Each structure stands twice: as C-alpha cells, then as structure tokens.
Amino acid sequence: MSHNKVLGIGLIGAIICMYLTYLNTLLGVQYFSFFGGIAAVFALWWGTDTIKHLCSYGLGTGVPSAGMIALGSGVIAMILATKVNTFGPLVIPVLCVVIAAILGAIIGYVANNIVNMNIPVMVVSIAELCIVGAVTVLGLTAMATGTFVFTDLIAGTATFFGIPVTNYAASYLGGGAIAVVFMLGAIAVQHAFNACLGPNESQDRTLMLAAECGFISMFCVSIMSVAFLSLSAVLVSFLVSLIGWVYTYKKYFVLSKRDAFMWLDAKPIREKEEA
Amino acid sequence: MEELLFGIGISAVAGALATVSGAAEDTESDIGSQGDPNSQVQLAPQMGYIHRIYSKAISGEPPAYGLWCTLGAGLAWALMAINYNPVLAIVLGSAIAVFVQGVYATTAYLGRTASLAKFEQPVYIDLIKSVTTVTMAHAFIAIFTCVSMCFLMVNALGHPFPLPLLGIVWGIALGAAGSATGNPFYGKERQYQSQKFGAGVPISASGNIVRYAEAGQRSSLDNGWFTSKMGGPASGVCFGLIVFLELWRTIFFESFAAGWGAVVAGIVLIIIFMIIDRMVEKWARKTYGPYTEEKEATA
Amino acid sequence: MSAIKAGGGSEGMKPVAVVVGIILLILALGVVYYLSPGVAFMGLLGVVIGGLLIGFGVHFVPVGGAPAAMGQSPGIATGVTMLAAGAGLAGLFGGAWAAEYGLAVALAGGAIGGGLMMAITCLMVNIIYVYAMGIPAASGKVAKDPITGDTFEAYKSQGTEGHGLPFISYVGGVIGGILGGLGGTLIYLELLEVYETFLPTLLNASPDEVKALAVGLAGIFAIGMFLVNAVIAAYNITGTIEGPHDPKFKRFPRAVIGCAVASAVCGVLAIFVVLV
Numbered sequence: 001m002s003h004n005k006v007l008g009i010g011l012i013g014a015i016i017c018m019y020l021t022y023l024n025t026l027l028g029v030q031y032f033s034f035f036g037g038i039a040a041v042f043a044l045w046w047g048t049d050t051i052k053h054l055c056s057y058g059l060g061t062g063v064p065s066a067g068m069i070a071l072g073s074g075v076i077a078m079i080l081a082t083k084v085n086t087f088g089p090l091v092i093p094v095l096c097v098v099i100a101a102i103l104g105a106i107i108g109y110v111a112n113n114i115v116n117m118n119i120p121v122m123v124v125s126i127a128e129l130c131i132v133g134a135v136t137v138l139g140l141t142a143m144a145t146g147t148f149v150f151t152d153l154i155a156g157t158a159t160f161f162g163i164p165v166t167n168y169a170a171s172y173l174g175g176g177a178i179a180v181v182f183m184l185g186a187i188a189v190q191h192a193f194n195a196c197l198g199p200n201e202s203q204d205r206t207l208m209l210a211a212e213c214g215f216i217s218m219f220c221v222s223i224m225s226v227a228f229l230s231l232s233a234v235l236v237s238f239l240v241s242l243i244g245w246v247y248t249y250k251k252y253f254v255l256s257k258r259d260a261f262m263w264l265d266a267k268p269i270r271e272k273e274e275a
Numbered sequence: 276m277e278e279l280l281f282g283i284g285i286s287a288v289a290g291a292l293a294t295v296s297g298a299a300e301d302t303e304s305d306i307g308s309q310g311d312p313n314s315q316v317q318l319a320p321q322m323g324y325i326h327r328i329y330s331k332a333i334s335g336e337p338p339a340y341g342l343w344c345t346l347g348a349g350l351a352w353a354l355m356a357i358n359y360n361p362v363l364a365i366v367l368g369s370a371i372a373v374f375v376q377g378v379y380a381t382t383a384y385l386g387r388t389a390s391l392a393k394f395e396q397p398v399y400i401d402l403i404k405s406v407t408t409v410t411m412a413h414a415f416i417a418i419f420t421c422v423s424m425c426f427l428m429v430n431a432l433g434h435p436f437p438l439p440l441l442g443i444v445w446g447i448a449l450g451a452a453g454s455a456t457g458n459p460f461y462g463k464e465r466q467y468q469s470q471k472f473g474a475g476v477p478i479s480a481s482g483n484i485v486r487y488a489e490a491g492q493r494s495s496l497d498n499g500w501f502t503s504k505m506g507g508p509a510s511g512v513c514f515g516l517i518v519f520l521e522l523w524r525t526i527f528f529e530s531f532a533a534g535w536g537a538v539v540a541g542i543v544l545i546i547i548f549m550i551i552d553r554m555v556e557k558w559a560r561k562t563y564g565p566y567t568e569e570k571e572a573t574a
Numbered sequence: 575m576s577a578i579k580a581g582g583g584s585e586g587m588k589p590v591a592v593v594v595g596i597i598l599l600i601l602a603l604g605v606v607y608y609l610s611p612g613v614a615f616m617g618l619l620g621v622v623i624g625g626l627l628i629g630f631g632v633h634f635v636p637v638g639g640a641p642a643a644m645g646q647s648p649g650i651a652t653g654v655t656m657l658a659a660g661a662g663l664a665g666l667f668g669g670a671w672a673a674e675y676g677l678a679v680a681l682a683g684g685a686i687g688g689g690l691m692m693a694i695t696c697l698m699v700n701i702i703y704v705y706a707m708g709i710p711a712a713s714g715k716v717a718k719d720p721i722t723g724d725t726f727e728a729y730k731s732q733g734t735e736g737h738g739l740p741f742i743s744y745v746g747g748v749i750g751g752i753l754g755g756l757g758g759t760l761i762y763l764e765l766l767e768v769y770e771t772f773l774p775t776l777l778n779a780s781p782d783e784v785k786a787l788a789v790g791l792a793g794i795f796a797i798g799m800f801l802v803n804a805v806i807a808a809y810n811i812t813g814t815i816e817g818p819h820d821p822k823f824k825r826f827p828r829a830v831i832g833c834a835v836a837s838a839v840c841g842v843l844a845i846f847v848v849l850v
Contacts, residue, residue: 270395534683
C-alpha cells in the first residue's frame with residue numbers, strides 16, 4: 001500500500017469517527033464514545049507508516065524519539081483546538097488537524113533546516129506525526145469523557161456531604177488523566193515500527209501491529225473512563241476494544257508465523273550449518 | 276516538629292519503595308533484554324549466532340516505564356474517583372498496566388524475531404510463555420511500588436501535581452536511572468561473559484553473545500539471578516537515593532532561609548557525590564592501571 | 575537504542591533558515607504582546623528562555639547509546655532524549671513543589687533537583703563500571719581531561735573508543751541536569767502564572783478553585799514542550815555525545831535557536847488556550 005493511500009484512509013477515517021462521537025451530544029447518550037478510540041486507531045495506523053517513512057532516512061536517535069515529538073506537540077495543538085468555541089463544537093476535529101499541521105510543519109522546519117538534518121521528507125513527516133499525535137489524543141479523550149469540548153473536559157464534580165459541587169481537580173484535564181492518554185499514544189505510535197524493524201519487515205504485519213497497539217490503548221482508556229461515563233457506556237467501549245484487540249492480536253500472530261523463518265516450540269538452538 | 280517527623284518518615288518510605296522499584300525495573304528489563312543491550316540480541320543472528328534470548332524491543336526503558344507507571348497511576352486515579360479504596364485501586368491499576376506490558380512484550384519479541392528471517396533466526400514460541408510471565412511479575416513489583424510512592428507524594432506530602440502527572444515524571448526518571456545504571460552490567464558482563472574481564476568489548480567481537488549456559492542453552496530467565504548480583508540492587512540504590520534525597524532535602528531544609536535551605540542542601544549533596552565520583556575514578560586508575568605502557572602525553 | 579545507523583546531521587548552519595526562524599520567533603512574541611502585553615507576554619518570554627535552556631542543557635549530558643552498554647564507547651548507556659527528560663522532569667517535580675516560595679527559590683529548586691538526579695545516576699554508572707566490570711574511565715574524543723588533566727590513551731582497552739564516565743563527562747552530566755531542570759521548571763512556572771491569572775475570569779471561579787486545573791494544564795504542557803525541545807536537541811547531536819569536550823558540542827547554537835523557535839510556537843498555542 002502506498003503511503004499516500006494509508007494517509008488518506010487514516011486521516012479521513014479518523015475524522016469521520018471523531019464526528020460519530022458527536023452523536024453522544026446529539027442523542028444525549030454516552031454509548032458512542034468508543035468511536036473516539038476507533039479514530040485513534042486510524043490515526044496510529046497511519047502514524048506508524050509515517051514513522052517508517054521518516055526513519056528509513058536514519059535519525060540517529062532511534063525510533064521512539066519520533067513518537068515523543070509527535071505526542072509532545074500533538075497534545076498542545078489538541079488542547080488549544082478543544083478550547084476554540086467561536087465556530088461551534090463541530091469545527092473542533094478539523095481545527096485540531098489544521099492547528100497540528102501548522103505546528104508540526106514549523107517544528108519540522110526547525111528540525112530540518114535550522115538544526116540541519118537535511119532529510120527530504122522531514123517537514124511533511126513531522127507535520128503528519130503532529131496531526132497523528134493530536135488526533136490520537138483527541139480521539140482517546142473523547143472516548144474517556146464522551147466529549148471533545150474544553151468546557152466539558154475541565155468540568156468535574158465531587159460530592160461533599162451528599163451535595164455535588166464543581167471540583168476541577170476531578171476533571172479530565174485538572175486530574176491529569178490526559179497524561180495517561182499522552183503516554184499511551186507516545187508508545188503506541190512508535191511501537192509497531194520499532195518492534196517490527198529488521199530486514200524482513202513487511203507492511204501488512206507492521207500495520208496490523210499498529211492497529212493492535214491502538215486497540216490495547218483503547219482498552220486502557222475504556223477502563224479509565226469509569227471516572228467520567230456511565231457503567232453501560234463503559235461496558236460498550238470495553239467490549240468494542242476487547243473484540244478489536246483480540247482480533248488484531250490473533251491476526252498479528254498469524255502474520256508473524258507467516259513471516260518467521262521457523263516457528264519452533266521448545267526446540268534447541270538450531271545452529272547454522274557452516275558454509 | 277511532629278509534622279516534620281511525619282514528613283521524614285514518609286520520605287523514608289518513599290525512598291524504600293523507590294529502591295524496590297529500581298531493583299525490580301532493572302531485573303525486568305534484563306530478563307527481557309530491553310534497552311540498549313537489545314541491539315546485541317538483534318545483531319547476533321546477523322553475525323551467524325542463532326540464540327534463544329528474549330528480545331523485548333519496546334522503545335527504551337524510560338518511555339516504556341513512563342507508560343507503565345502513568346497507566347498504573349491513571350487507572351488508580353480513575354478507580355479512586357469512583358470511591359475505590361486507594362490500596363485496591365493502586366493494585367488493580369498496576370495489574371492492568373502489567374497486562375499491557377505483557378502484550379507489548381510479546382508483540383515486540385515476535386516482531387523483531389520474525390523480521391530476522393533472512394538470517395535464519397527462528398521464533399521460539401515457548402519463550403513467550405516462559406519469559407513473558409516472569410518479566411510481568413517483576414514489572415508488577417516495579418510499577419506497584421512506583422505508583423504507591425507517587426500516591427504518598429500527593430496524599431501525604433501534598434505535592435501539587437495530580438497522580439497521573441507524577442506517574443509520568445517518576446516513571447521516566449525510574450527508567451532513566453535503571454537503564455543508565457543497569458545496562459552496562461547486563462550488556463557487557465552478561466551478554467559478553469566470555470570476553471576478557473576488566474576491559475570493554477572489542478568492536479570486532481560484536482554480536483558474539485554468550486548463547487549457551489553451564490549446562491544446556493542460556494535462557495533469558497537466568498539473567499534474573501545475574502542481575503540481582505549487582506545491576507539490580509545498584510539501580511535500586513540509584514533510584515532510591517534520587518527519590519529519598521529529593522524529598523528529604525525539601526522537607527528538612529525548606530523552612531530555612533525562606534526556601535533557600537533546600538537549595539543549599541542540594542548543592543552540598545551534589546558536591547559530595549562529585550567528590551565520591553572523583554575518588555572512585557582515581558581508585559580505578561591507580562588500582563587497575565593502564566592497559567598499555569603510558570606514553571608521554573603529547574596533546 | 576538505535577537499530578538504524580545515523581544518517582542526517584551535517585555541520586554548519588543555513589543563514590536563510592535561521593533568519594526565517596528568528597522572524598517566526600519575533601512574530602510569536604509580537605502576537606502575544608499585541609493581545610496581552612502583561613502576564614501573557616512575560617509568560618511566553620519565560621517559555622522561550624526555558625526551551626532554550628533545555629536545548630542547551632541536553633548537549634552537556636554524556637550519552638553513549640548502545641555501544642556504551644558494551645563498554646565500547648564512553649557515556650551513559652541510554653537514549654539522550656529520555657535521560658535528559660528523566661533529569662529535567664525530576665527537576666520539574668522539585669520546582670513545582672517549591673512554587674509557593676516564589677520564582678527564584680522554585681527555579682533554583684528545580685535546577686538542583688535535576689542536577690542531583692544526574693549526580694547520583696552518573697555516580698552509580700561509574701560505580702558499576704569500576705566495581706562490577708573492573709573498567710577505568712577513559713574518553714575517546716580527547717587525550718586529556720580538561721578538568722583533572724588525566725590522560726586517557728593508555729586507559730582505553732583494546733578495540734574500543736573508550737568507556738565509563740571521565741570526570742569532565744560527570745560534570746557535564748550535572749550541568750545538563752541543572753539546565754534541564756531549570757528550563758522545565760521555568761516553562762511550568764510561567765505557564766502556571768498565566769493560567770492562574772486568566773482562568774478565574776474565564777471560568778468565573780475563585781483562584782483557589784482553578785488551582786488544580788492550572789496545575790494540570792501547565793504540567794502537561796511543560797512535559798510536552800520538554801519532550802519536543804529534548805528531541806530537537808537530540809536530533810542536533812545525532813544520538814550520542816560525550817559531554818562539553820566533545821567536538822559535537824560546538825553544534826549547540828543550532829539547537830538553541832531551533833528550540834527557541836519551537837518553544838515560542840508551542841508557547842503561543844499554550845497561551846492561546848486562555849486568550850481566545
């Protein structure tokens with residue numbers, strides 16, 4: 001699959017899924033939160049291919065740093081996008097992509113031209129990675145809280161003597177829960193390529209692992225969402241992520257078996273015959 | 276006075292938890308061959324040395340532990356938000372984080388090994404069953420102690436950061452301390468056990484890692500007892516000292532000179548460690564001596 | 575741990591790129607000054623200085639990467655980004671705790687926290703090398719330690735580029751930790767100040783109520799910016815460096831400018847959260 005095709009599927013899929021979470025607000029329920037997680041899966045799937053593209057030039061610092069810069073800049077773009085409310089909440093997902101693209105392009109320019117990395121795809125790749133980071137955080141945030149609007153992300157309630165009062169410390173941003181999503185994304189975006197690195201790396205296996213990383217992150221976020229969502233909505237998210245994870249994990253084993261030189265169970269070291 | 280004693284006591288507990296955490300972290304990463312020594316596990320088949328060593332290539336240790344500890348802390352935070360008992364919440368959070376660690380470990384071993392098919396390195400699927408579980412057990416100790424320590428910092432010492440943010444901060448620091456201290460011991464002393472003691476591995480020997488044990492073949496599980504001889508405890512002492520001294524200097528000296536007391540105490544500590552380091556370095560030069568005849572320094 | 579060989583990272587600077595970078599920096603500062611010349615502008619200035627300190631500090635941290643784990647090259651055997659992040663965030667922990675004592679004490683506390691973390695870690699690295707592996711420290715890049723005057727050529731074991739942490743690298747590590755902790759704390763404190771000023775009016779709540787929210791936002795932004803700056807600096811030194819005596823150290827002006835520009839842009843976005 002060409003990189004542009006992966007980019008197209010990933011970006012469009014992620015944005016559509018982000019809008020599907022808005023059904024929560026339209027219908028006044030919380031069951032559609034899991035679409036945020038699916039958006040993150042799409043983004044991570046695309047980001048893995050971008051990292052592969054970028055790292056084929058050799059960065060000198062290993063693959064994980066690319067994940068760190070992606071999420072480090074992505075989370076900044078994402079929080080700003082959720083805050084902008086002049087155009088209504090429906091603009092947020094697109095705005096998130098636009099802000100992240102600008103921020104990523106500037107950081108890419110800094111890395112490529114000022115720091116003098118001289119890698120032809122650097123600016124585009126870092127811009128893509130920044131979008132991936134921002135959309136991943138936005139998606140998992142929507143999954144954890146059921147919404148992607150800033151005022152809801154900072155709203156938390158605590159009960160004092162049976163009376164619910166506003167307590168920002170119990171909110172998604174005030175309680176630091178975004179840190180979990182941040183780290184989940186930072187590892188998930190680079191793990192698939194980092195783990196499958198080697199001369200026999202194949203795209204379908206790497207991308208399957210990318211989806212698996214996305215679903216395991218969804219799984220964690222679905223458990224964390226007990227703090228914000230009703231139990232039935234949590235259960236829906238939990239089941240969706242569990243099914244997705246089991247499917248991709250099994251599929252990944254099958255693909256690894258296909259690519260492996262041999263698949264041995266409790267056998268001794270098979271010494272190479274001297275040529 | 277009582278408040279001060281309480282603070283010092285909590286610092287001591289946090290330091291003790293950090294020590295356990297650091298030791299378990301390094302043991303876990305050595306059993307799984309995570310971090311820098313992983314490059315040699317990867318390199319060996321390319322040089323023609325097929326092995327049965329685990330290859331847990333989940334980024335470096337600092338980001339990986341950043342994730343496990345943040346995840347443990349975040350899940351514990353979420354469970355406490357719906358009024359779970361803190362102890363139960365921390366145990367459950369750490370358990371789920373360990374599950375995620377195990378999943379990442381298996382995919383990393385499969386991915387790296389399958390991608391080495393060109394060099395005829397087979398996937399030994401029994402390793403996934405035997406080694407992954409052991410690394411998960413050590414990882415649980417590391418995560419649980421680290422998250423408990425963060426919980427004490429928030430709830431007993433009143434640090435302003437919420438629990439998940441402290442998870443990131445101390446998770447990354449834990450991985451950094453553990454990998455910095457423990458990696459050379461595993462990389463040089465264990466993987467290249469057959470090379471000369473008291474010297475670096477010559478670059479020409481790269482990839483020729485030890486693959487056979489006293490009897491039979493080396494399993495990554497044996498790295499556990501080897502690490503516990505020095506690398507693990509040293510990593511534990513390293514992380515424990517970092518956490519304890521950081522808390523102790525703040526709690527004990529912060530009341531002096533409007534906060535400057537803690538800064539001065541920190542500077543004094545840094546200078547003490549610097550002097551010890553210089554003594555260690557001089558001792559090594561004097562005792563071990565140069566490898567070759569010392570020439571007149573020209574440069 | 576890099577399985578891919580270093581490719582990029584040439585010497586020299588591109589004047590055009592630097593000028594474009596500085597224009598972006600001034601633009602960012604100008605926009606914020608136009609919208610809010612008081613607290614927000616000072617905040618952004620602090621963020622830029624903080625990012626610059628982080629970028630500069632990373633160059634001091636002696637990191638050997640994978641070969642260091644085999645005693646094949648000097649330095650600490652881990653990734654430069656994350657070691658710097660470990661020290662910087664440990665400093666941030668101390669600085670955030672001391673915030674109530676005022677800016678100067680908190681900054682000093684953050685710097686010392688980072689320095690202490692590196693001082694202990696570097697000491698333990700040398701203890702492992704000396705007492706567990708029997709290897710004395712030797713630098714591969716210079717013949718003589720600039721501080722102690724120790725010669726290294728004879729203390730390098732055969733077939734390696736040196737090993738362990740010579741005293742100059744140790745001092746470099748401590749300075750790197752201090753600068754990283756200082757920069758991270760500065761970013762955090764400046765953003766905290768901005769949020770604590772603007773959030774109460776924005777949310778119509780008392781300053782005490784929004785305290786937790788301001789801490790949470792400033793904390794996650796500080797961590798994000800720290801990582802961005804550390805990665806840019808790591809790209810600049812292409813993975814490994816021995817410390818301030820390494821020839822690669824001379825590349826630092828590029829990273830300092832780069833980090834300043836990147837922090838300015840990130841800082842503008844972070845401050846816009848309360849301005850728009």
